[in-house]
Amino acid sequence: MDNKIKLGLIGGGLSSFIGIVHRVAAYMGENYVLIGGVFDVDFDKGNQFAKQLDLDASRSYPSLDIFIERELILPVQDRIQVVSILTPNFLHFEMAKKLISAGFNVICEKPITVTADEARILEKLVEEKGVVFGLTHTYTGYPMVRQMKSMIAQGKIGRIQKVDAQYYQGWINPCIHQEEERKKVWRLNPKMSGLSCCMGDIGVHAFNLIEYITGLEIDKVLADLDTLYPENELDVDGTTLLRMNNGSRGVITASQIATGEENNLSIAVYGDQGGLKWDQEHPMYLKHLIEGAPTQIYKPGNSYNSEFALDSTKIAPGHPEGLFDAMGNIYNGVAAVVKGKPYREGAFPTVHDGVRGMSFVEAVLSSSSQGQVWVEVS
Numbered sequence: 001m002d003n004k005i006k007l008g009l010i011g012g013g014l015s016s017f018i019g020i021v022h023r024v025a026a027y028m029g030e031n032y033v034l035i036g037g038v039f040d041v042d043f044d045k046g047n048q049f050a051k052q053l054d055l056d057a058s059r060s061y062p063s064l065d066i067f068i069e070r071e072l073i074l075p076v077q078d079r080i081q082v083v084s085i086l087t088p089n090f091l092h093f094e095m096a097k098k099l100i101s102a103g104f105n106v107i108c109e110k111p112i113t114v115t116a117d118e119a120r121i122l123e124k125l126v127e128e129k130g131v132v133f134g135l136t137h138t139y140t141g142y143p144m145v146r147q148m149k150s151m152i153a154q155g156k157i158g159r160i161q162k163v164d165a166q167y168y169q170g171w172i173n174p175c176i177h178q179e180e181e182r183k184k185v186w187r188l189n190p191k192m193s194g195l196s197c198c199m200g201d202i203g204v205h206a207f208n209l210i211e212y213i214t215g216l217e218i219d220k221v222l223a224d225l226d227t228l229y230p231e232n233e234l235d236v237d238g239t240t241l242l243r244m245n246n247g248s249r250g251v252i253t254a255s256q257i258a259t260g261e262e263n264n265l266s267i268a269v270y271g272d273q274g275g276l277k278w279d280q281e282h283p284m285y286l287k288h289l290i291e292g293a294p295t296q297i298y299k300p301g302n303s304y305n306s307e308f309a310l311d312s313t314k315i316a317p318g319h320p321e322g323l324f325d326a327m328g329n330i331y332n333g334v335a336a337v338v339k340g341k342p343y344r345e346g347a348f349p350t351v352h353d354g355v356r357g358m359s360f361v362e363a364v365l366s367s368s369s370q371g372q373v374w375v376e377v378s
């Protein structure tokens, strides 16, 4: 256990949606051991969770301030080293700021903050304190997404001339039509979700994936967002046109009212020599479209993949790996840097990706509210 990284969680307890993904992911590379945290907004429930996991009860804390105070008293070798923030969005900034200031390495759920300025403050702080900061844009951890990134960097599809990312979910449809139902959803509450629901929650994943895979930046956006009801404050659907920094065009369509859809995230990148297409619900298949020739399907674990994609696969070809494994790759990437290795390009999204993501969300909101005009992603 002594060579394992001591992990803490803020949120992620019994009632949490994303907690299980982080906990399983953390154990995938045998790099971490979960020690403690503030597992729930309700301390009793947090303690119940700690008991269920057989954790030392003294490391289940009632608040982040007490977590930091008590952990810092411990000898360095016993202290939690990496803390994952898995709470609703509005808490990320203050929590990350306190943890980084106290010298903890942080893994933070997206969206990193609720404003771009907050994200910039974190970026500066991370640099000043020299801690490691990973942002869990989970989809960047899939082997075939990494293969797509490698192939584009190797010039396999030539000069990029079109990008198209779609992220469709339908889970808000049953909650959106009645005010009482809307009130139960924290993602529709600006005090908890931030400036945006759909674009901040899932549009930002699509944005991140485009920049991650292509290595390009999205310079400008023109967005048309919909709240569906005037009294519903946050967007639940949106279409965003993109101008990339190589002059090419693209589009992000995101919706949480795409009735019947589950987690339909897909991305296509077209170059002057071919195209690449991947979708999250079928993550084992990367399609390579070649002009005048049959489409090729790339699958994980095969030696024709890039070293980066192969290093992101744990098992022989034909054995499906999914979301937990993708998150596991991000945890492994963070672990390597915490253990002193240099950052491997693409191994995990960084605080800078967080700044880019929040700049995108702000630009999209500004574009739509001004009547669909082009706005720069600063």
Ligand SMILES: NC(=O)c1ccc[n+]([C@@H]2O[C@H](COP(=O)([O-])OP(=O)(O)OC[C@H]3O[C@@H](n4cnc5c(N)ncnc54)[C@H](O)[C@@H]3O)[C@@H](O)[C@H]2O)c1
Binding pocket: 010, 011, 012, 013, 014, 015, 016, 017, 018, 019, 038, 039, 040, 041, 042, 064, 086, 087, 088, 089, 091, 109, 110, 111, 136, 137, 138, 186, 201
């Ligand atoms: N990477 C992804 O693909 C992905 C997927 C889902 C959610 N998320 C992100 O994860 C975060 C959490 O989302 P969720 O769907 O798991 O939410 P959730 O409502 O299911 O869980 C939130 C958890 O935070 C805890 N919590 C709230 N306030 C707290 C506090 N002050 N101290 C400690 N714990 C507290 C709650 O008790 C609960 O366990 C969000 O920022 C969301 O955007 C990311």
